[in-house]
Amino acid sequence: MGIRTILLQTVFPNLSMIRYCPYCGQQVEARIPLGDERLRAVCKICGYVHYENPRLVLGAIIEWEGRILLCRRAIQPRMGLWTLPAGFMENGESSLEAAARETREEAQAEIEDAELFAFIDVPGIDQAHVFYRAKLVAGQHAPGEESLETALFAEAEIPWQDLAFPTISYCLEHYFADRRTGVFRCHQITLTGWKRQAMADCALPSINERC
Numbered sequence: 588m589g590i591r592t593i594l595l596q597t598v599f600p601n602l603s604m605i606r607y608c609p610y611c612g613q614q615v616e617a618r619i620p621l622g623d624e625r626l627r628a629v630c631k632i633c634g635y636v637h638y639e640n641p642r643l644v645l646g647a648i649i650e651w652e653g654r655i656l657l658c659r660r661a662i663q664p665r666m667g668l669w670t671l672p673a674g675f676m677e678n679g680e681s682s683l684e685a686a687a688r689e690t691r692e693e694a695q696a697e698i699e700d701a702e703l704f705a706f707i708d709v710p711g712i713d714q715a716h717v718f719y720r721a722k723l724v725a726g727q728h729a730p731g732e733e734s735l736e737t738a739l740f741a742e743a744e745i746p747w748q749d750l751a752f753p754t755i756s757y758c759l760e761h762y763f764a765d766r767r768t769g770v771f772r773c774h775q776i777t778l779t780g781w782k783r784q785a786m787a788d789c790a791l792p793s794i795n796e797r798c
């Protein structure tokens with residue numbers, strides 16, 4: 588890494604780490620393109636500009652006879668901890684299709700009657716997490732390749748200390764709170780304490796809930 592890149596990264600901590608153009612294979616340089624305001628990796632030869640944007644994670648809070656479906660992670664990060672079925676949205680699918688696919692992959696389960704429940708911005712790791720609430724079809728579930736086990740938990744049985752990510756905790760807390768009132772709302776939350784370097788040991792994040 589050149590001294591110029593190191594200095595620029597000090598000023599622009601989100602500088603792309605790609606070194607070579609994915610199209611022509613030549614070295615890229617750190618530059619602010621004309622009309623832009625952020626530093627980008629720009630190919631010196633073909634002019635390709637590498638944009639890095641937040642990624643969407645889609646998941647589902649799935650209920651069956653009053654209990655919630657959780658998966659125990661078989662992969663890093665947070666292997667061995669419990670999560671709601673969730674994962675990165677793929678090109679060509681809708682957000683609901685992504686949530687249903689992740690549920691199928693991680694819990695071999697199908698969902699129905701899905702409603703949007705939470706949109707959680709996580710700017711510290713350049714992600715947004717979107718969760719639907721839904722019903723589990725036929726009560727059927729089983730661990731997929733990314734899960735060690737799947738299980739249905741009543742509210743009193745939720746393993747709060749062994750949940751994999753802050754967004755899972757907040758979804759479950761808000762879900763049970765809404766359920767007690769009998770009215771489910773759509774929640775928009777910004778988690779500000781979850782940083783990329785703290786993935787393996789993230790402290791309790793602060794929260795700004797707008798609705």
Ligand SMILES: [Zn+2]
Pocket residue numbers: 608609610611612613630631632633634635
């Ligand atoms: Zn190029």
